[in-house]
Amino acid sequence: MFDVHIVGGGLAGSEAAWQLAEAGYRVRLSEMRGGGDTTAAHETDRLAEMVCSNSFRSDDAEHNAVGLLHQEMRALGSLIMRAADQSRVPAGSALAVDREGFAAEVTRAIERHPDVSVVRERIDALPDHPTIIATGPLTGSNLADAIAAETGEGALAFFDAIAPIVHRDSIDMDVAWMAARWEKGGKDYINCPLDKEQYEAFVQALRDGDKTEFKDWEKDTPYFEGCMPIEVMAERGVETLRYGPMKGVGLDNPRTGRWPYAVVQLRQDNALGTLWNMVGFQTKLKHGEQVRIFRTIPGLENAEFARLGGIHRNSFINSPRLLDRQLRLKSKPNIRFAGQITGCEGYLESASIGLIAARFAAAELSGIDLPSPPPETALGALLGHITGGADAETFQPMNVNFGLMPPIAGRSKRADRKKAYTDRAREALARWLERVPARELA
């Protein structure tokens, strides 16, 4: 017998199981590894295996949104953070871990918990009982088919195609301007103009830039049909981009009265208007190369990137459209989603969405209305983004960052502004914790 069924014993599912069990609920945790199945990236049968890097990124809770999320999760009794702190290895201000020790500790804690039964089985359909689906970027294909059948065409993606996202306040609006092509609709795009020389140098830089290779199991991807990486377009011919995402036609530059030779357009990415994505700029350039090359674009010389581009095999649903604010599937509310399949990105973000999904599930079982964590907190900002703040039309996976939080008014030095965000977040979390029912904090 169990109260909640969790499918997937990765970063999110393990955290969710722990949170529910600690709140006094019985959990069945179904993990297909160890039961005859595996994924293309996992190498062990341990719960919460880190498939690539051994880092949970910055642990600086004063000036970094990731570090802030660490702090919030510790305050919420996170097993993933406890195990990470116990397995820590030297990595400057980052929280890096001995991956084997980390996964062994999570596995031990979950398997020993009297209220969790870990079952090594693959789940192929959406259950009818209270369930949290946390099957991650490499969700088993039968279950993926069942999710696609429930959510409708195009609502479950199998690859991401991420274009870089820029903080609005780092764009030089003395160079860029707002307009829509042919002045159709509102002035909805930020336009960065390039002259011929700048454009040709940019195309050459894309061709020469260092790229990330696809893994063997990613090579046969269908992504080329819809969203070709910009560097692939650049390879096809010097004019290809100018007839594609960089075309300047229909865009009068108010400073010259003419159309630019080429243009980079940015479109608003979140309801707050703090984040703007570079339209059509999905790329497999290495992250350092993206920063170097994209900062040669006029208007983006000082761009701060909330997220850099990438293309990976990644199963994720269109959460802003499909889920309610408590991560329930609107069409089948006994099902919650958690982890990377919701369209958050990264070990830590996935675990945090596992944590809050479990808190919501526990509150529902207790007949309590748990308020969402405030948008000023890292957890609340990430949750708010994936469950509604993001634009459903262009939804792509997202890391936690300050751009997801309501902006702080006024101008101040960058370091001071970051500190102001984290100070405000700590106060907001403390106020929220006072409203969280005692049982949820067990």
Ligand SMILES: Cc1cc2nc3c(=O)[nH]c(=O)nc-3n(C[C@H](O)[C@H](O)[C@H](O)COP(=O)(O)OP(=O)(O)OC[C@H]3O[C@@H](n4cnc5c(N)ncnc54)[C@H](O)[C@@H]3O)c2cc1C
């Ligand atoms: C190749 C690769 C490299 C990555 N590198 C990084 C990195 O360096 N840093 C970073 O922060 N993030 C990285 N990520 C993303 C990272 O994997 C996720 O952020 C994180 O693991 C997501 O946690 P999760 O719990 O949502 O999914 P996972 O940790 O993947 O857990 C999902 C679990 O569900 C199980 N499962 C799947 N389908 C079923 C089913 N039908 N029935 C039962 N069980 C099932 C899987 O076996 C798995 O254990 C990488 C992802 C990939 C694919």
